[in-house]
Amino acid sequence: MPSSEVIVRRRFVCVVATLVGTALLALALSTPPGSPRFYPLGLAVALTWLVGALLAAPVRLAGPRAGAPTPPVVAGLLTGLALSAACALGVLVLARVGAVHEEVSSVIDLARRGRLALVLPLAVLTGTAEELFFRGAVYEALPRGREVVLSTVLYALVTMATGNPMLVAATVVLGLLTARQRAVTGGVLAPVITHAVWTVCLVLVLPAVLDATA
Numbered sequence: 655m656p657s658s659e660v661i662v663r664r665r666f667v668c669v670v671a672t673l674v675g676t677a678l679l680a681l682a683l684s685t686p687p688g689s690p691r692f693y694p695l696g697l698a699v700a701l702t703w704l705v706g707a708l709l710a711a712p713v714r715l716a717g718p719r720a721g722a723p724t725p726p727v728v729a730g731l732l733t734g735l736a737l738s739a740a741c742a743l744g745v746l747v748l749a750r751v752g753a754v755h756e757e758v759s760s761v762i763d764l765a766r767r768g769r770l771a772l773v774l775p776l777a778v779l780t781g782t783a784e785e786l787f788f789r790g791a792v793y794e795a796l797p798r799g800r801e802v803v804l805s806t807v808l809y810a811l812v813t814m815a816t817g818n819p820m821l822v823a824a825t826v827v828l829g830l831l832t833a834r835q836r837a838v839t840g841g842v843l844a845p846v847i848t849h850a851v852w853t854v855c856l857v858l859v860l861p862a863v864l865d866a867t868a
Contacts, residue, residue: 664710664795671706671787672812675699680815687763696776703783710791717840726835730844733831734851741824741855742863750867757820762864765857774857781849784809788829789836789845802833828852 682695707713716726724732745758765773788809793801806829813825832845 664791667706667710668792668795671702675702676812676815678702683816687767692764692768693772693776696780700780700783703787707786707791711794713786713790714841715843726839726844727847729835729839730847731851734848737831737848737852738855742859745860745863746867757818758864760818761821762861766861777853777857778850781853782846785832785842785845785849789832790842793836802837805833806830
């Protein structure tokens with residue numbers, strides 16, 4: 655059990671990183687699709703989460719958990735694929751509604767009109783850094799027994815800075831799944847893999863799915 659001084663330091667670092675990361679995220683996703691400003695801003699977001707995670711607490715990839723029925727790598731991969739399939743199906747059905755189509759397009763256009771060679775690795779890096787921070791540092795800094803719910807709530811609140819309700823809804827689902835993985839596996843490896851698979855789907859698959867609903 656960490657000392658009270660360690661917990662206070664973790665929470666202070668998490669608060670500062672959250673405020674900075676939220677502001678940078680809002681700036682990054684408010685840039686016009688294809689704007690060259692998106693890349694340095696996106697990288698700044700990823701580095702904020704990464705540095706915050708490393709400064710706040712040791713990051714554990716996995717730990718002994720009796721409730722983990724499958725290895726973290728397999729669990730992360732399967733969950734990521736299932737989440738990606740559900741996301742693609744949801745977009746295929748819901749995006750026929752004009753308002754939903756517009757909200758989804760505002761996110762997808764960042765990938766569709768950007769340089770794929772830059773957008774994809776940046777998106778995967780950002781997703782990995784988010785997991786290290788929210789399911790690593792933040793999770794460790796929260797009161798025991800409430801980490802899953804509280805880390806998901808904080809993750810959703812940060813995403814609200816984008817002003818996109820569809821992205822916030824996706825964040826809630828992703829946050830709950832990965833936080834639960836963190837609780838079961840004892841580390842961030844499974845959440846990182848789940849987020850990476852979902853991100854690849856978001857960048858490579860969802861634009862085509864969205865076009866099919868037009």
